[in-house]
Amino acid sequence: MFKEQIKKEIENIKNNNLYRFLRKKDNIDNILDFSSNDYLCLSKHPEVINAVKDGLRYGFGSTGSRLASGNINHQLLEEKIAQFKETEGALIYSSGYATNVGVISTLCKKGDIILSDRLNHASIIDGCRLSKADVLIYNHCDMDNLIHLIEENRSSYNNLFIITDGIFSMDGDIAPLDKLKNIADEYNGILIIDDAHGTGVLGNGKGTLKHFNLKPSDNIIQIGTLSKAVGGLGGFVCGIEEVIEYLINTSRSFIYSTALPPSVVSGCIKSFEIMEEGTLTKKLQENIELANRIFKEYDLIEKNNLTPIYPFIFKEKTMDIAEHLIKNNIFCVGIRYPTVPRGMERLRVSINVGHSEEDFGALCECIKDKII
Numbered sequence: 503m504f505k506e507q508i509k510k511e512i513e514n515i516k517n518n519n520l521y522r523f524l525r526k527k528d529n530i531d532n533i534l535d536f537s538s539n540d541y542l543c544l545s546k547h548p549e550v551i552n553a554v555k556d557g558l559r560y561g562f563g564s565t566g567s568r569l570a571s572g573n574i575n576h577q578l579l580e581e582k583i584a585q586f587k588e589t590e591g592a593l594i595y596s597s598g599y600a601t602n603v604g605v606i607s608t609l610c611k612k613g614d615i616i617l618s619d620r621l622n623h624a625s626i627i628d629g630c631r632l633s634k635a636d637v638l639i640y641n642h643c644d645m646d647n648l649i650h651l652i653e654e655n656r657s658s659y660n661n662l663f664i665i666t667d668g669i670f671s672m673d674g675d676i677a678p679l680d681k682l683k684n685i686a687d688e689y690n691g692i693l694i695i696d697d698a699h700g701t702g703v704l705g706n707g708k709g710t711l712k713h714f715n716l717k718p719s720d721n722i723i724q725i726g727t728l729s730k731a732v733g734g735l736g737g738f739v740c741g742i743e744e745v746i747e748y749l750i751n752t753s754r755s756f757i758y759s760t761a762l763p764p765s766v767v768s769g770c771i772k773s774f775e776i777m778e779e780g781t782l783t784k785k786l787q788e789n790i791e792l793a794n795r796i797f798k799e800y801d802l803i804e805k806n807n808l809t810p811i812y813p814f815i816f817k818e819k820t821m822d823i824a825e826h827l828i829k830n831n832i833f834c835v836g837i838r839y840p841t842v843p844r845g846m847e848r849l850r851v852s853i854n855v856g857h858s859e860e861d862f863g864a865l866c867e868c869i870k871d872k873i874i
C-alpha cells in the first residue's frame with residue numbers, strides 16, 4: 503500500500519517534468535566543471551590536502567559530539583574563523599544546513615518575528631519553520647516592502663530578526679547589507695546573514711559584510727559554510743561571545759550531532775590561512791571580470807557580475823541545454839522549480855579560479871550550438 507503510494511508520487515513528479523536523479527561525475531579529469539562551489543579550488547589545493555592528511559593522526563572520525571568525546575582540534579578552527587571574520591567568537595557545525603537550522607530555530611523564539619527574504623536558501627526556510635517565531639517573507643531585496651512589514655507588525659513582537667543570504671545562491675546577486683543593517687538598527691533588530699557564498703569571495707575574502715565596509719556588531723550574526731570557497735565540509739556561525747555560549751548550551755543540531763572529523767577541521771584551518779593571503783580571492787575577481795567580458799560577447803548576460811554565480815535563464819529549454827553540455831563533457835546543472843520559481847528555470851553557472859578564457863569560450867560555444 504505504502505509502496506504503491508510512493509510509486510504514484512514519483513510518477514507525478516515525472517509527469518510534471520520535475521524528476522531528479524543522481525548523476526555520477528564520470529571522467530572527472532576531462533570534464534569542464536561549471537557546477538562546483540569550490541570557488542578558490544581549495545578542495546584540491548596541495549597544502550590543504552597535506553593538512554587533511556596531518557589531521558588523520560587524530561583518527562578517522564571525531565567519535566562523538568563536541569560536548570562529549572568529539573572536541574579535538576575544533577576550537578583551533580573556531581579561533582581562526584573568529585579572527586578572520588573579526589568577531590568575538592565562532593562555532594562550527596557539521597554542515598551549513600545544520601548551522602542555519604540550529605542557529606535560527608534556537609535564537610528566534612515564540613513572540614519574536616522573523617523577516618526573511620523571499621529567495622533565501624532552503625536551510626534558512628527550514629530554520630524558520632523549526633523556530634517558534636512568526637515568519638514574514640519580504641520581496642527579494644525590497645527594502646520598502648521590508649519596512650512596510652515591520653511597521654505593520656512593530657507593536658506585536660519581542661525580538662525582530664531580519665534574515666538574508668549575503669550572496670543569493672541561485673541568482674548570484676548581493677543583499678543590500680548596508681540598508682539592512684540600518685533598518686535593523688532603526689527597529690532595534692538583529693541581522694542574520696548567511697554568507698555561504700560570500701566567504702572567500704567578496705570583501706577580500708572576508709565576506710559580504712566587509713564588501714560593504716561594515717564592521718561586526720552586537721546585532722549582527724554571520725553564518726557560513728566550510729563546503730564552498732573553503733573547499734571542505736561543515737558550517738559556522740560567528741558573532742558576540744554570548745551568542746556562541748548560548749548556542750553551545752541550547753542549539754540542538756550542535757549538541758546532538760557528531761563533531762566534524764578532525765582531518766576536515768585541519769584542512770579548513772589551512773584553507774583559512776591560504777584565504778588570508780588574499781591571492782586566490784584576487785584571482786577569482788579577475789576571473790569574474792574575464793567571464794563578464796566573454797559572457798557579454800555571447801549575449802548571455804547584460805550587466806557585469808560581482809560574484810562567481812551566473813544564472814542563465816533558459817526557462818523550458820534549460821534541461822535540454824544542460825544535457826547537451828554534458829554530452830560535450832561540460833558539467834553545468836540545470837535548476838528547476840521548486841528550487842527556483844516556475845518560468846525562471848536556469849543553468850547555474852559557477853566559475854572558479856581554475857577556469858581559463860578558453861574554458862569560458864568553450865561553454866559559450868556549446869550553449870550557442872544548442873540555442874541557435
Ligand SMILES: Cc1ncc(COP(=O)(O)O)c(C=O)c1O
Pocket residue numbers: 597598599600602623625667671696698699727728729736737
Ligand atoms: C546560501 C546557502 N546556505 C546554506 C547552504 C548549506 O550549506 P552546506 O552545503 O554546507 O550544508 C547552502 C548550500 O547549498 C547555501 O547555498
